[in-house]
Amino acid sequence: MEPLIQIKNLRVDFALRSGTVRALRDVTLTINKGERLGIVGESGAGKSVLGFSIINLISKPGRITGGQIIFKGEDIAKYSLEKMRTIRGDRISMIFQDPMMTLNPVLTIGTQMKETIHAHRNVSNREAEAICLEKLRKVYIPSPERRLTQYPHEFSGGMRQRIVIAISLLTSPSLIIADEPTTALDVTIQAEIMDLLLELCETENMGLILITHDLAVVSEVTQRIAVLYAGKVVEIGPTRQIIDTPQHPYTQGLIKALPQMAGGKRRLNQIPGMMPSLRDMPSGCPFQPRCTERIDKCIHEIPLLTPVEGGGQVACFVRQGGM
Amino acid sequence: MQPILEIRDIDKHFDISGSLLDQLRFQGGKLTRQRTVVKAVNGVSLDVLPGETLSVVGESGCGKSTLARTVMGLYQPNRGEILYRGKRIDHLGSTAMLPYRTRMQMVFQDPYASLNPRMTVRQILEEPVRFHNPSLNRDEVSDRVAEVMRQVGVDPVWATNFPHEFSGGQRQRISIARALVVGPEFIAADEPIAALDVSIQAQILNLLMDAQEKLGLTYLFISHDLSVVQHISTRVAVMYLGCVCELATARELFTSPRHPYTQALLSAIPRLGGRAGGHVKLSGDVPTPINLPPGCVFHGRCPHANERCKRDIPARLTLPSGSVVACHAVEEGRI
Amino acid sequence: MQTRWTRFKESYMLHSFLRDPVALCSFIILATLVFSAFAAPVIAPHNPYDSRTINVMDARTPPSWSEGGSTKFLMGTDAQGRDILSTMLYGMRVSLIIGVGAVCLQAFIGIIVGLVSGYIRRLDTILMRIADVQLSFSTYMVAIFIGAIVQTAFGVAGYNKVAVPLLIVIIGLAEWPQYARTVRASVLAERKKEYVEAARVIGLPRIRIMWRHILPNTLSPVLVISTVQVANAIMSEAALSFLGLGMPVTQPSLGSLITAGFQYIFSGSWWITIFPGVLLVTLILVINLLGDWLRDFLNPKLYKG
Numbered sequence: 001m002e003p004l005i006q007i008k009n010l011r012v013d014f015a016l017r018s019g020t021v022r023a024l025r026d027v028t029l030t031i032n033k034g035e036r037l038g039i040v041g042e043s044g045a046g047k048s049v050l051g052f053s054i055i056n057l058i059s060k061p062g063r064i065t066g067g068q069i070i071f072k073g074e075d076i077a078k079y080s081l082e083k084m085r086t087i088r089g090d091r092i093s094m095i096f097q098d099p100m101m102t103l104n105p106v107l108t109i110g111t112q113m114k115e116t117i118h119a120h121r122n123v124s125n126r127e128a129e130a131i132c133l134e135k136l137r138k139v140y141i142p143s144p145e146r147r148l149t150q151y152p153h154e155f156s157g158g159m160r161q162r163i164v165i166a167i168s169l170l171t172s173p174s175l176i177i178a179d180e181p182t183t184a185l186d187v188t189i190q191a192e193i194m195d196l197l198l199e200l201c202e203t204e205n206m207g208l209i210l211i212t213h214d215l216a217v218v219s220e221v222t223q224r225i226a227v228l229y230a231g232k233v234v235e236i237g238p239t240r241q242i243i244d245t246p247q248h249p250y251t252q253g254l255i256k257a258l259p260q261m262a263g264g265k266r267r268l269n270q271i272p273g274m275m276p277s278l279r280d281m282p283s284g285c286p287f288q289p290r291c292t293e294r295i296d297k298c299i300h301e302i303p304l305l306t307p308v309e310g311g312g313q314v315a316c317f318v319r320q321g322g323m
Numbered sequence: 324m325q326p327i328l329e330i331r332d333i334d335k336h337f338d339i340s341g342s343l344l345d346q347l348r349f350q351g352g353k354l355t356r357q358r359t360v361v362k363a364v365n366g367v368s369l370d371v372l373p374g375e376t377l378s379v380v381g382e383s384g385c386g387k388s389t390l391a392r393t394v395m396g397l398y399q400p401n402r403g404e405i406l407y408r409g410k411r412i413d414h415l416g417s418t419a420m421l422p423y424r425t426r427m428q429m430v431f432q433d434p435y436a437s438l439n440p441r442m443t444v445r446q447i448l449e450e451p452v453r454f455h456n457p458s459l460n461r462d463e464v465s466d467r468v469a470e471v472m473r474q475v476g477v478d479p480v481w482a483t484n485f486p487h488e489f490s491g492g493q494r495q496r497i498s499i500a501r502a503l504v505v506g507p508e509f510i511a512a513d514e515p516i517a518a519l520d521v522s523i524q525a526q527i528l529n530l531l532m533d534a535q536e537k538l539g540l541t542y543l544f545i546s547h548d549l550s551v552v553q554h555i556s557t558r559v560a561v562m563y564l565g566c567v568c569e570l571a572t573a574r575e576l577f578t579s580p581r582h583p584y585t586q587a588l589l590s591a592i593p594r595l596g597g598r599a600g601g602h603v604k605l606s607g608d609v610p611t612p613i614n615l616p617p618g619c620v621f622h623g624r625c626p627h628a629n630e631r632c633k634r635d636i637p638a639r640l641t642l643p644s645g646s647v648v649a650c651h652a653v654e655e656g657r658i
Numbered sequence: 659m660q661t662r663w664t665r666f667k668e669s670y671m672l673h674s675f676l677r678d679p680v681a682l683c684s685f686i687i688l689a690t691l692v693f694s695a696f697a698a699p700v701i702a703p704h705n706p707y708d709s710r711t712i713n714v715m716d717a718r719t720p721p722s723w724s725e726g727g728s729t730k731f732l733m734g735t736d737a738q739g740r741d742i743l744s745t746m747l748y749g750m751r752v753s754l755i756i757g758v759g760a761v762c763l764q765a766f767i768g769i770i771v772g773l774v775s776g777y778i779r780r781l782d783t784i785l786m787r788i789a790d791v792q793l794s795f796s797t798y799m800v801a802i803f804i805g806a807i808v809q810t811a812f813g814v815a816g817y818n819k820v821a822v823p824l825l826i827v828i829i830g831l832a833e834w835p836q837y838a839r840t841v842r843a844s845v846l847a848e849r850k851k852e853y854v855e856a857a858r859v860i861g862l863p864r865i866r867i868m869w870r871h872i873l874p875n876t877l878s879p880v881l882v883i884s885t886v887q888v889a890n891a892i893m894s895e896a897a898l899s900f901l902g903l904g905m906p907v908t909q910p911s912l913g914s915l916i917t918a919g920f921q922y923i924f925s926g927s928w929w930i931t932i933f934p935g936v937l938l939v940t941l942i943l944v945i946n947l948l949g950d951w952l953r954d955f956l957n958p959k960l961y962k963g
Binding site: 417450455 | 783853857859862864
């Protein structure tokens, strides 16, 4: 399989007044062409920062302080803002949790969509409109001609997210980064949006990075899952394998904590404690204070991602044979 | 068994049209007064039995939180009655309501907004004890608070700290402690875990279930998360646009849902290791509760709707299994 | 277990304050000014209220460093021969008392009205309309009106006796709607929060919820406008005194000192007006700068005056 984006040892720091917060620490990931990758983690794990850093959209106190992001043979982590703008939106699109982050409330949908097309491509107004209609039909928006002249507030939450997806499709990107695209939506609407994203990725052969806290949603849509904990990838592997035979104690705990996995048992499996604050990291493995299988080595050394059976990688000394 | 709480045909409407001047409209040469009314809850009847967990599920805007707040006396219902152990409580004044305040308590959704940021944990927890038991002396009050804090898993050492010094999960524990500290028998929990992370959700759910077992509590559990509801509930009521469309035991509802909306809702739950697609597709969007559709509120999105559904409001129908469904199609045997 | 003091020492507020040079300088200047104003009887070289020490022969002596100046009067003397420095210190004390007093009165009325109208919706419209009416009268109009009545009723001598409390009441009554509006706005935001609902579920009476739960959470914007309002009140008092409706020359405030010297400014005795003027501007400036810092520190979104 041909890699689309390779992230190597990515580090992102936030220089705050009270000290430096290391939001991402040595994250290494590869996304292949047309592949759907899920990034799962709890709030504060750094999953959104990872999404933003791929398109170099990290805002001020944050900065990429190390590592590479290789897209089409070039390290885009070192691109200037100007150069990044041509990639952003054109070949990589982003969908946010709140559709209003993308949509301007005072412009009609049509204006905004055409603006995006003109920014990236030299086409006539009529051609641009034809593209808009085509994309709106792709995301199943009824009577798109009429919808083009409406403002964002005239749409429901689910419809807005569809329009955002249509906008992200305008330039035929090779990768879509979706950051919690359905968290603000109801479960029936969420199902529709997820079905739509899956269908689009398959028909257009697009890559998808789906960032979410919801393991069940990721497991339905993606082919591989990366589990993020306190700014580090602790486990990555094929979706089925992560769900059926998770290796890292954190992933195991996370899956067992879901009510649907309780299997008739009344009490849910719970992970004791909570995620450490990024300013105040424990020594060694970040999960070590909450881990029930901790050995001495975990307190002193940081485990690296190592391949395990079945094609996955795990950062855990216990799973790597203890020594 | 006598129900602990009876909700009889409750309506709750909110007038959002503002002052008299805002209501005036000039239409067709005439000045008319128009009111905008949000019909949040319409004709809901439910019985909560002692010791059970009755969950109310539904999507945002279906009126489930309004129902819980009406039950707790935070809103006055526009119509209908609420009975607690056979006594009507919905029209009581604040003094007459006091004895019920120690028996009915509430846990809120947002652990960041539900604790007063200017009060220490001790002040937050001692206030209800002192207020309801003025005869207790200082030591008895702080013993009671310490006991409840230990019960919810917060070390009493932290009592002098302010809420912002705790994590979301810890705050929700404190919020639960505030409800438990007056020794209630009924707790309305409004989305108590929706704002928490997955690994913390399990901790709080376990805490709620342990407290129920130990103290014999009855829960009215409001949630939008069906897998949580499936796990915690004895019975489940499904709400759509202010109406209850199906009420059944958790087992019955999740194995053989009858109402088309329940079916759609269940098929939309993402399943771990499942495959996207194959969801029941609902057409259209949820109508606003300002302009309720005539007939069955769900007919606009229902795949089984016919002319009768657009015209008549479906009655509650008790099925042989004990489930209650409000649907013409089920009544006529079409589905 | 932490005491309030250690909490404060470790707090972000102190940290942010110490790192802001403007706020720190303003605070030091303000503290010095306030201290010297209230310590005036001790540190002032002369007592301007004691007519025995005043000699008309010393009238309009220039500052000590200019020609004809005397080391006895550091900043010169005014038309009655009073030492400018001492009069300024005493005058600042009067100004501060009126400013702070007026703001206390404003805050007292404003907070009560704001709380009640924010929490009890039935009274909201009427109370806010009263506030609007009050705001549509300018402070000076109210002051001129009341001042004139009191002066006719009690005569000038009587007026001089009640001048300080009278000015406090006038300025206090004229500006309370500022507080009422600010408090009401934040009460409206707070009462929707779940902790208020929780307090209602506990069964606490309305008054207790208002005082114990809502009020403490609306105090940050109150604190911010208080700084601005103290500065405004001092300015109002100075303006009224300048117009001759404030403090009499026998118990001068900064404003009446400026007026008193104003008629001599073109005959060369600039110091009588300029020194109190500079002091007034400095006082107002440092209070406002501190207020700005406070506003930026406490959630800036809350402040909509």
